[in-house]
Amino acid sequence: MSGIRSTRNRAALFTVPLLVIGALGTAAAPAGAAPSAPAKSLTCRGEGVDPGALVRYRTETVIHAPLRTIWKLQTDVERRPSWQGAVTTAERLDHGPFRAGSAFRWTTPIPPHPTTPPTRLDITSTVEQLKRNSCIRWTGPAIAEGLRIDGVHVWNFTKVKGGVRVSTEETHTGAQVEADVPAATKILREGLEAWLRDLKTAAESPTHNRPH
Secondary structure (H helix, E strand, O other): OOOOOHHHHHHHHHHHHHHHOOOOOOOOOOOOOOOOOOOOOOOEEOEEOOOOOOOEEEEEEEOOOHHHHHHHHHHHHHHHHHHHOOOEEEEOOOOOOOOOOEEEEEEEEEOOOOOOOOOEEEEEEEEEEOOOOOOOEEEEEEEOOOEEEEEEEEEEEEOOOOEEEEEEEEEOHHHHHHHHHHHHHEEEEEEHHHHHHHHHHHHOOOOOOOOO
16 A cells, blocks of 8 residues: 555545445445344355454345345346446356356446545455355455455345345455544445345346246
8 A cells, every 4th residue: 555645645545435345335324224243243154254354244134025036136246237326337257157266347436536536446256155045255355546455245145034134244354444444334334235225126126026
């Protein structure tokens, strides 16, 4: 991070990109959002988020749609720009079924700031663990000029009465986020809540939620 030469510039690089990091949403979290520190972290095939990360958040929602619909939306990553508001582009870096070892690159815009021009955040995610219709764990960096954040993201999908409980937990490490943990955690919370809202809206829409 040698390019960050002053407190002001460091703050600018820290604040603006974080508005779209993590779940990459900018909308505020709904009132009464669930607290972010349950006793036990989510896992997928025995692996969870970064246990040493200072920035972390966990949340969940119930989606009233078939599990197959939710799973397809979440794993057909190239279609994410069609339903996830903060995602500009998404590209699979491998072929075939979405599985452990699959990778995808996605982008989201970073708006202009008095000290930084508009740019974009590039995220490369690699699936480390996956159990079909049950869980996914991916890792990878989010990079913009003068910024690198390493994330670990776990998703769990559990059938419940009337739908599916989708639980998600993510951790971030990196100099910028660790410079202001409360602010970074708040922004991560807002992003994850926005991602779940977008997923819920898409899965419950008549377009996707049709009997087969």
